[in-house]
Amino acid sequence: MSAYSATKRCLLLLEKCKTMQDLKIAHALVLTTGLGTNSFALSRILAFCSDRHRGSSSHAWKLFQHIPQPTVCLWNTVLKALLLGDELVKTMHEFKDMLRSGVAADNYTLPYVLKACSRLQSSCLGELVHGHGLKSGLVVDLFVGNSLIVMYGEFRNMEAARRVFDEMPRLSVVSWMVMVSGFGKVVDVEKARVFFDLAPVRDRGIWGAMISGYVQNACFKEGLYLFRLMQDTDVEPDEAIFVSILCACAHLGALDVGIWIHGYVDRLGLPLSVRLGTGLIDMYAKCGNLDLAKRIFDAMSQKDTICWNAMISAMAMHGDGETALKLFDEMEVAGVRPDDITFIAIFTACSYSGLAYEGMRMLDRMWRVYQIEPKSEHYGCIVDLLSRAGLFEEAKELIQRVATSSNHSEEEMAWRAFLSACCKHGQAQLAEIASEKLFQPERESGFYVLLSNLYAAAGKDGDAGKVRNLMKNRGIEKVPGCSSVKIDGTVHEFIAGEKIHPRMVEIHTVLAKINKHLYHSESNRY
Incomplete structure (x- = not known):
């Protein structure tokens, strides 16, 4: 067999590998045919090891240790393997060793390292890598620039992300998308919308980033409205967009819109993935249709x-x-x-x-079997559970144990739940014990209102008056109640004490009829 034929056979065998066992057999053939130092063959072996599902980052690491003078391509491949294997600290160490060995990083190296900095939650390391990119001139690369914006967005430092964006000589639709996504993460949907509106091209990614930004920041109606606008374009929604919209429907209780979205998903032929199925279950459950939620759950294969x-x-x-x-x-x-x-x-x-x-019994199972340490939310649920069953003394004993074995926030959450339960069940004496733990000048009005209502219900008008005077003296105002109602597919919100002009009611009614007409149209528009 000629050297060319042997090389070709080795490379073909590497491409056909499905498991690590296949790779080891192919690697043995590479070594016996004298290709053990061939950069291309070694890069293919390391690339397979980088595969999250089939490969092994530890095997890639062992193999890399025996390469005498690795090229920048081989360094990049092993950095990727370590990153995908969640060996983040080792990724940073190898990057440092790469620079020490005299091999210059390229525009593929820095994105891997910047992603490792993000996942390590180390803004200091990220800034050092950014500085290296400035010195080496790599930040002008589009791929590196976008990676820097993503990293600063993860650190909630949108000022730095904006500087990188403004200094980039060339922008892509991804550049605009990651800026929209970053502002959404820092709860600044107004700036996110500015970047969305200024984007020269709006693909599926940037639509999804803006819709997700609205939904993540509880702007559910705005997210639904933007989805309607998207229907006027040629952009077809993907799974991520549908999941965001289903979340909006769930929080608004918009069952009819959720059903329409479900039908749209079916018309597009999207498979019922775990993520999409979970979104549908959550939407149907929160909108009150438990039967459909259970039907989808049972139909899911994974x-x-x-x-x-x-x-x-x-x-x-x-x-x-x-x-x-x-x-x-x-x-x-x-x-x-x-x-x-x-x-x-x-x-x-x-x-x-x-x-x-x-x-x-389940609390004991959580501790003993799964070694999950209870958090403040768990203590709050357990206190509520015991209180609802009338076991107030047991609940108080549990809180006292929490006070000696957990932090202040967990203790506070437990006392909150206990106070609410005592007020609900008329346990005035125990409620006073809880109030002593919770009443501080900076507290919100909820605690004071609970105790005031309890005293009033128990006929202790004097004590109720004292609590209300305390609120007044401390400048604490009761938060007004808010309610919503859905009329012909449109959700209307009302604040307690708010006056609605009759003309506004008429306008809302007309808009509701228009929305109903659009909803029942035969097209894919909503």
């Missing part, structure tokens, strides 16, 4: 922890504690490990259903 949590939370929300506990058992049988969110849903379900014993 379910992760988040999906199970959504279904258990749905049962908890609807007060079906027994079914929630049954789902938890099925989750364990399926081999899916519960997390802290799972137990919050379980405790809530037990609380709403009066299953105090089962809830305490």
Whole structure:
């Protein structure tokens, strides 16, 4: 066999590898045919090791140690393998060794290193790498510039991200998209919208970033409205956009819009992925259609922890504690490990259903079996669970144990839940004990209102008056109530005490009819 034929055979064998065992066989052939120092063959082996699902970052590392003079391409490949293997500290060490060895980084190196800095949550390291990029002139590269914007967005430093954006000699649609996404993360949807409106080209990514920014910042109606505008373009929504819109529907209680979105997904032929299925389950559950939520859950072939949590939370929300506990058992049988969110849903379900014993049993299981340390939310749920069952003394003892074994925020959350439960069940004496732990000048009005209402219900008008005077003296105002109602597909919000002009009611009615007409049209527009 000629040298050319042997080389060609080795490279073809490398391309056909499916497992690490296949790769080791191909690697052995590479060595026996004298290609052990061939940069291209070595890069293909390292590239396979970089694969998150099939490869092995540790194998890539061992192989790389035996390469005498690796090229920048080989350095980049091993950096990628370490990054995908979550070996972030080693990624940074190797980058430092690369520079020490005299190999200059290129526009593929820095994005890997900047991503490692983001995941390490080290803004200091990120700024050092940025400085190296400035000295080497690599920041003018579009790929590096976009990576810097993403990194500063992760650090919530949009001023630095904006400087990088302004200094980039060339921009792409990705540059605009990551700026929109970054401002969305720092809860500045107004600036995100400015960048969205100024973007010369709007592809699916930038539409999705803006819609996601609205939804993540609780601007649900704005997100739905932008989705409607998107229907007037040639851009077709993807899974991520549908998940954001389903979240908006869930929070607005817009079941009819959610059903339309579900139909749109079916018309596009999108597969029912774990993420999309979980979004549909959450939407139907929060909109009150538990049957459809369960039907989608049962139809899903794959379910992760988040999906199970959504279904258990749905049962908890609807007060079906027994079914929630049954789902938890099925989750364990399926081999899916519960997390802290799972137990919050379980405790809530037990609380709403009066299953105090089962809830305490699950708390013990969380500690003993899964070694999950309870957080403030867990203590709040357990205190509520015991209080609803009338076990106020037991709840107080639990809080006192929390005070000696946890931080101040967890203790405070537990006392909050206890105060609310005492007020709800008329336990004035115990409520006073809780109020002593919570009442401080900077507290919001909720605590004071709870105790004032309790005193009034118990006929202690004098004590109720004292609490209200205390609020007045401390300059604490009661937050007005807010309610919403959906008329012909349009959600209207009202603030307590707000006066609505009759003409505005008429305008809202007309708009609702227009929306209803658009909704029932035969096109794909909503």
